[in-house]
Amino acid sequence: DAKTTQPPSMDCAEGRAANLPCNHSTISGNEYVYWYRQIHSQGPQYIIHGLKNNETNEMASLIITEDRKSSTLILPHATLRDTAVYYCIVRVGNQGGKLIFGQGTELSVKP
């Protein structure tokens, strides 16, 4: 699985958009980009994933560059409850059960 690089921490004002970047320059053609988050000490929670097209769901949007070497997770209107560690993970799509986590980005949403 390709490795990912994320900034260790970011701040965001409540109500503003949070844009979390991720570099995955060695991604292969059959690898997807997944995002999970971990609030406090709970188990991680799935947010969104994509292959090459931009994706949106009720939680977030995922923007993947055309060359697929980087992506951005967007939380459109961050709330205090979005304070968490966000993990960007690259893996082959059908390899369920196997996630290789990096260090993630600790997002602090401030009032």
Place this chain on the structure above:
Amino acid sequence: NAGVTQTPKFQVLKTGQSMTLQCAQDMNHEYMSWYRQDPGMGLRLIHYSVGAGITDQGEVPNGYNVSRSTTEDFPLRLLSAAPSQTSVYFCASSSVGGTYEQFFGPGTRLTVL
């Protein structure tokens, strides 16, 4: 529908003791995994299973055994506990197809003295 359940929530062991961390899921998921998370670190994959009777090693398998005799259960065995195994352990499951989203349990906090 309880999702992924883990027992116990907390456990203290002495060095050299053995124990089994329990994990169960009621979503009929094929895939199940065990991760450990040390303070300030991301999760690391210990073992995973793609179905009953099939298991494989992850990033940090040493000192741990697993087996998968049923779809629902995936216990993790510590053979001879060491202080380096002090960690929070998470179990997860996911289905074949769709998003392959992994659902995580609440975790077991293990301290080895």
